[in-house]
Amino acid sequence: MSLFQESQNARRSISAIRSMQEDLARLTALQNGADIPVQPEPPEPELSTIQLVALLRMAGPHATICRGVADHLQSEPQDRPSARDYAALKDFDLCEVPEGERWHKLTPPGRVLAHTLAARKAKELSLHIFVEGMTERKYKQFFCACGHWRGGFYRSSTGEMNAYAKWCAHVERATEKA
Numbered sequence: 001m002s003l004f005q006e007s008q009n010a011r012r013s014i015s016a017i018r019s020m021q022e023d024l025a026r027l028t029a030l031q032n033g034a035d036i037p038v039q040p041e042p043p044e045p046e047l048s049t050i051q052l053v054a055l056l057r058m059a060g061p062h063a064t065i066c067r068g069v070a071d072h073l074q075s076e077p078q079d080r081p082s083a084r085d086y087a088a089l090k091d092f093d094l095c096e097v098p099e100g101e102r103w104h105k106l107t108p109p110g111r112v113l114a115h116t117l118a119a120r121k122a123k124e125l126s127l128h129i130f131v132e133g134m135t136e137r138k139y140k141q142f143f144c145a146c147g148h149w150r151g152g153f154y155r156s157s158t159g160e161m162n163a164y165a166k167w168c169a170h171v172e173r174a175t176e177k178a
Contacts, residue, residue: 054081068129
């Protein structure tokens with residue numbers, strides 16, 4: 001392990017210990033009957049469509065809903081995110097450029113916001129995106145990003161095909177209604 005990785009692990013360990021100590025202090029105070037003020041959540045930043053596309057594109061290739069929503073949003077204005085859009089996201093502390101890297105990467109709050117906004121936009125726009133969810137012992141979960149279809153199928157050679165066929169039937173029914 002390199003010196004840089006060791007220092008990163010040490011920082012994470014120290015921050016995890018501090019976080020656990022704060023949680024323990026809160027629990028102790030609650031048990032003693034003290035009122036702990038609730039810290040309000042910071043408001044979501046106002047992002048333009050192109051900034052939202054930039055945020056969703058940084059979520060990575062494994063984020064199926066983020067990619068689908070970004071593709072849909074980018075097809076409308078025909079613009080691509082510019083350096084200004086990424087700088088605005090950096091000002092909101094949603095992304096950073098790691099030392100020695102060329103590209104921006106999402107910070108943990110940025111990753112959470114990207115997935116939250118992608119799920120919200122997919123439901124709002126009724127986007128049909130086939131997503132593989134959790135895998136349990138015998139079953140795999142699949143769902144549609146629109147929020148109106150979900151199914152569990154056996155983990156087998158045909159399980160994913162069956163799920164995809166059911167999802168296609170769901171999309172056909174949804175488009176007939178529209």
